Amino acid sequence: MAEATANGDIAPDEHRSASGQLLAADGTPLKKSIRRSEARARLRAFLLVAPLLIFVLLSFIAPIADMLFRSVENEIVADTLPRTVEALDAWDPQTGPPPEPVYRAFYDDMLEATELKIHTRLGSRLNYEESGMSSLFRKTNERRLERFDLDQPLQPQFVDLDKDWGEVEPWAVIKTFAPRYTWGYFLQAADMRLTPGGVEMAPEFEQIYLKLFWRTILLSCTITLSCLLLGYPVAWLLSNLPARSANLLMILVLLPFWTSLLVRTSAWKVLLQEQGVINDILVYIGIVSDAGRLVMINNQTGTIIAMTHILLPFMVLPLYSVMKTIPPSYLRAAKSLGATDWTAFWRVYFPQSVPGIGAGAILVFILAIGYYITPELVGGTDGTFISNRIAFHISTSLNWGLAAALGSLLLILVLGLYWLYDRIVGIDNVKLG
């Protein structure tokens, strides 16, 4: 091909345009042609990943965004009682029950709400904040409201319907939770309360979530550590045995993977319970007395044992794939240079296996921190995780706002720990093989 100089005395051939641009076979400028074909390749690549991208967007990003939104969303109060919220704006809870116009506005709002049968929903929502709101709103139904005499003051008639409507509390709760967005759920998730007087700590005997978060982290760390202690020698053995026995061992590591999670957890119940296999053996050989059987299940011990077992493969596999790449000759070289077994391992082998430890630990820790079936089944009261409370608020109490706030905090926590890990160990130092 001709040299592309801008020199005018080289006659333009068929591969050049009049201005000296390179042309493709079809006569379009080469640059444009290349750009077009690159764009086509990019489009093709994009189309190939598009299904995955759409899947991740729909099934992962969107739900998380929705969850984050739910944890602050509080439109139900202002939507159901728009006039009341406005009328309560000027009212100060310190001055006693609200004035008559508030009751008028409330009457109009409730008349519409009861017709649409959405007043009980609001009652359930406000009952999360103050016990008794649920039945108060259910009682204030269409039938009762229609009997009101609008020419008389409404306040006594509401008090007549239920004396609580004459108190300050229900109105204060409505006023406090009137804004369309609230930090109330997040405060609750951190054992605090949003009250008319501002934010305050929940009473000591009601604090639960901070303890659970702390316990979740602590137990997850313990589980990660015990997975590492148990998994490291196994991975070392796997990577150093001859292929045949290594394969057999590998099957033993993978076997639990092929068994249902529930079966594995229930098996631990049979093994660990007080009248279980392990205790029976210990009593039989006389290590513990019949009255002093060990309590190993329905507590933290049960959670740690069962979850270590379940998550062990997630530690062994990354460790194994990293150790497989460490040439055995390094260890031999170290020893031939006079290192003891321990020094050779600690100074030569171990540092090279650190990326595997990092990958395994992150994998196990992140799986453990969100686990919920196993702690629920074997955790008793002191071996349950924050995820068990999240599940409770999703499926039983229906307090999705609080569940979302707890979930968001858990997400923030994990991201925070990830950042910390990156700062201390470095995320580049993680290898899956």
Added chain:
Amino acid sequence: MSLKLKMMMAGAGIAGAAVAGAAYAADELPACEGCADSMTVVSWGGAYQNSQQKAYSEPYAEMTGVEFVWDESSNEAVAKLRAMAEAGNITWDLVDVVASDAMRLCDEGLAEEIDFDSALAEAPDGTVATEDFGEMIVSDCFVPQIAYSTTFGYRTDVAEWNGETPDDICDVFDLEAFPGKRALEKRPINNMEWALLCSGVAKEDIYDTLETEEGQAQAFAKLDEIKDSVVWWSAGAETPQLLADGEIVMGSTYNGRLFALIEEQKQPVAMMWDAQVYDLDGWIVPAGLPEDRKARVMHFLKFATDTQRLADQAKYISYGPARQSSAPLVGQHAELGIDMAPHMPTNPENATNTFLYNYEWWADYRDDLDAKFQAWLLR
């Protein structure tokens, strides 16, 4: 030979007629105009769902040819229905839930309100449904099927008890006379009431007491006495399993589970009916179903909650039918051949001291007390 065959056929004919007499005669079932020809029913699975299939859906399917799809999701029905309603795609036609969940669904506007007298069948003597169900109707959206109770089972072979057996709810709190582990449900409902009852509060004052901080503290103090000896359960199947394994000496669970443990599996376990708490289980129809599916559900519902059908269900499980008119029709267990009446929680001998789950009160205080209860468990 042929005579014998004829006689057998005649016999079968008579038996068939008897069955048809007990059930709806096929032509008695009114036709269903513009109805969907399949329906998705949600229940609890296990022996309970089986009893519903035997008593309700199989006879109905035989008469109408409707195809039933069963979904065993009742324990998370409230959350799932809410999610379905938000997504605008309700795939369930009829959902079996406990009364407290039904009230919640009704409050949330997720369940259809039902006009009992027009939608449900009359009793054979012409009593309208609202009267026949009586006080079992606890919500506008909820058609009760059965009354069950949460009560205690205990092992009959505990040597340390010196031949004594617990017959009083307070024996659960008595670790000296009845040492050993107990199983209680991991939630405040029932446990708080029992604790107050055994710390000297009169039955009629229990909920007033429980509304106050002092009353709650009193209940927790009573539970503290046995806290170290309690295994907390969250699924109804746990207590029977723990009793069978000898892990616990007594525990609360649903009476039908204990019936199966005692009568079907012949375990050395007996029932303690004192202070049993009645609860109701029944149907709700999700709000906003398309016309044809709703018509089919209402048609089935009328059939499945009539006097005979509710009595039939008691052949398969020891739960009491919710209609008064069904009680005299309760017969023997379909396979074991034992009389079911003495095993019903409503049997007068069992029902000397009972509670009815206070739905209204718990709807108000559940969120608050549950948080306190969980915090207490963590202590």
